[in-house]
Amino acid sequence: MATYAELAQSVINGQKDLVIDQVNSLIAAGNNPLEIVNEGLIQGMNVVGVRFKAGDMYVPEVLMSAKSMSSGLEIVKPLIAETDQKGKGKIVLGTVKGDLHDIGKNLVGMLIESGGLEVINMGVDVSADDFIDAVIEHKPDILALSALLTTTMPAMKDVIEYLEDEGLRDQVKVIIGGAPVSKEYADTIGADGYAPDAGSAVALCKELLAEKEAK
Secondary structure, three states: OOOHHHHHHHHHHOOHHHHHHHHHHHHHOOOOHHHHHHHHHHHHHHHHHHHHHOOOOOHHHHHHHHHHHHHHHHHHHHHHHHHOOOOOOEEEEEEEOOOOOOHHHHHHHHHHHHOOOEEEEOOOOEOHHHHHHHHHHHOOOEEEEEOOOOOOOHHHHHHHHHHHHOOOHHHOEEEEEOOOOOHHHHHHHOOOEEEOOHHHHHHHHHHHHHHHHHO
16 A cells, blocks of 8 residues: 555656556545545645745646646545535635736645635636626635736735725635735735645635634
């Protein structure tokens, strides 16, 4: 049977077929599906994130790792849905206008989904109008905005101001993330939270949903 450490290493190496085999063997051995995700798949992606930031891994390698993790998640997801209460929260996610980066955003989406939450992924280059329409249509608990360029960060502020103008700001929590984004910037534009990486984004979403339920 594969270990969680071996599974994490396969994710880091971008070995999709091996990840699928190892996940199946861990499930067959009766391991907890959430542990497989957290101790194996996410652990591997966390290392990838650190190496990518440090310049030790490049985009093509990160994509291979993300695809490997994704293939593992696809197997585990139905099992988590059975054990987790589905529908505990809904998140609309997208990269803001003018920005075409989606690796980090997609990773956040995959991890949030693996935690049993519903994700509406709007893709990249999403206008403030489209975000507002999605909030009206889907009535999410959380709106997650991503920006990877300093030049597109102001678009996050535009979305929040637009929500206020439309009288929707109180209905949805707004979180932001992306390489140039900081907690200070989140505070400045009136966002409800900031996540420096995909793992923190999941924790932040769960925290905000718990706060909402507690009210």
